[in-house]
Amino acid sequence: MQTAELGPLTTKIANWLEGMLASTPPEEQENALHNFTCRMFLMLAYDDNLRNLQYVDDAPEGDEMQTDGSAKQNIAGVDGGAERGPINIDGIDSRAPIGKDEVVKALFQMIRTAAQQRRLSYSLENARFDRIAEMVSSQWPREEGQAASRRQTLERLMAVVERGKDDLLIALLGLSDADKFDFDAVVRTIESKWQACLDAALVHWEDTKSKIETYDEDFRGATWESVDDLFQGVNDVVSEELADLVEQGAGVNVDGIELAEAVVEALLQHLDKNDVVQLLDNPPAAFGPNSIGKSLRDGLSTVRGELNHVRNSLVTANA
Numbered sequence: 001m002q003t004a005e006l007g008p009l010t011t012k013i014a015n016w017l018e019g020m021l022a023s024t025p026p027e028e029q030e031n032a033l034h035n036f037t038c039r040m041f042l043m044l045a046y047d048d049n050l051r052n053l054q055y056v057d058d059a060p061e062g063d064e065m066q067t068d069g070s071a072k073q074n075i076a077g078v079d080g081g082a083e084r085g086p087i088n089i090d091g092i093d094s095r096a097p098i099g100k101d102e103v104v105k106a107l108f109q110m111i112r113t114a115a116q117q118r119r120l121s122y123s124l125e126n127a128r129f130d131r132i133a134e135m136v137s138s139q140w141p142r143e144e145g146q147a148a149s150r151r152q153t154l155e156r157l158m159a160v161v162e163r164g165k166d167d168l169l170i171a172l173l174g175l176s177d178a179d180k181f182d183f184d185a186v187v188r189t190i191e192s193k194w195q196a197c198l199d200a201a202l203v204h205w206e207d208t209k210s211k212i213e214t215y216d217e218d219f220r221g222a223t224w225e226s227v228d229d230l231f232q233g234v235n236d237v238v239s240e241e242l243a244d245l246v247e248q249g250a251g252v253n254v255d256g257i258e259l260a261e262a263v264v265e266a267l268l269q270h271l272d273k274n275d276v277v278q279l280l281d282n283p284p285a286a287f288g289p290n291s292i293g294k295s296l297r298d299g300l301s302t303v304r305g306e307l308n309h310v311r312n313s314l315v316t317a318n319a
Contacts, residue, residue, distance in 0.1 A: 128174035197299025
């Protein structure tokens, strides 16, 4: 969230806090304050809530505060003597003590979000609550009425999650090596498909070259450097891109895949404009049609499609 956006949100929360304290008897205000703080922590653990809190239409403005009723009351207490009810935030009683299950759920969401933002190469579909529940249970106050201890514990647990390194997040989500996205195997599959298309293009080229040399003896022993350079150049670029992705290994992310896709797309556009490819695509009638350029383009299209599939898989796995 941008700093400029914090002012209205801070004011909104301050108004909620003031209204909550105004509606609470003095002897209950300390516990109510701790519970209110916990509620806000839990709410702000969800990105959607953080965004929505800025724009809700019925947000308190100035000295107004919405309570259980539909009418708004003056937080300074000038409300015609009406008794104040507990303040509700998104339907939640701000003074109600939080429970372990709520904390586990919020921490789970925080960790999933952090894993998505760091683009960890794990399938989050298999993430589980178990380890987080154990962590919360081991530290949660066992006696009722310990509002301050609950708040302190919640703050401590949230700090652990926010500062946690990748290994900790993976462990807390109950993920293992079996949940890793096996990128090496995926790249090997892409390489095999590309090599098959490249080999087909080379076979077609050798056949076409033989026909040319048979048709016109002047071409026997001629250099075909421009065609050989074309094949070599395209293969080098594809191989380098795939090698770069393999080097990233488990750290591969959507940005890296998108970059490789862009390079392959640029190669396809280059082939469409390349003079040598134009000649290969349109040989003299005596040589008949050939599919050299088509095989190269099909190979690059296959690589691009496979990379697109990998990128979508990464996005889905971390959704």
